[in-house]
Amino acid sequence: xxxxxxxxxxxxxxxxxxxxxxxxxxxxxxxxxxxxxxxxxxxxxxxxxxxxxxxxxxxxxxxxxxxxxxxxxxxxxxxxxxxxxxxxxxxxxxxxxxxxxxxx
Ligand code: FES
Numbered sequence: 001x002x003x004x005x006x007x008x009x010x011x012x013x014x015x016x017x018x019x020x021x022x023x024x025x026x027x028x029x030x031x032x033x034x035x036x037x038x039x040x041x042x043x044x045x046x047x048x049x050x051x052x053x054x055x056x057x058x059x060x061x062x063x064x065x066x067x068x069x070x071x072x073x074x075x076x077x078x079x080x081x082x083x084x085x086x087x088x089x090x091x092x093x094x095x096x097x098x099x100x101x102x103x104x
Pocket of ligand 1: 045046065066067070083
């Protein structure tokens with residue numbers, strides 16, 4: 001069984017207020033809540049050096065604060081230009097009130 005990396009407590013994330021988490025060996029990550037589930041993506045926009053957690057969450061979408069590009073953070077797919085490269089997503093495991101991902 002692979003090892004889990006704890007990112008944050010579930011209570012630290014609320015819908016419409018994603019948070020950034022930095023862990024060793026990975027780019028900054030964004031943790032989101034949507035419909036009582038948690039999702040993790042890279043926090044760096046694929047169009048430039050913007051943090052997605054500084055953008056606006058709308059349902060299951062996150063809009064970049066720089067040029068208005070947007071992604072579905074559940075799937076990583078682009079939903080609005082100028083972005084065209086999907087956002088990296090990480091499968092989430094909830095373990096004892098913590099949002100975790102598997103260690104890559
Ligand atoms: Fe995100 Fe340009 S840096 S849309």
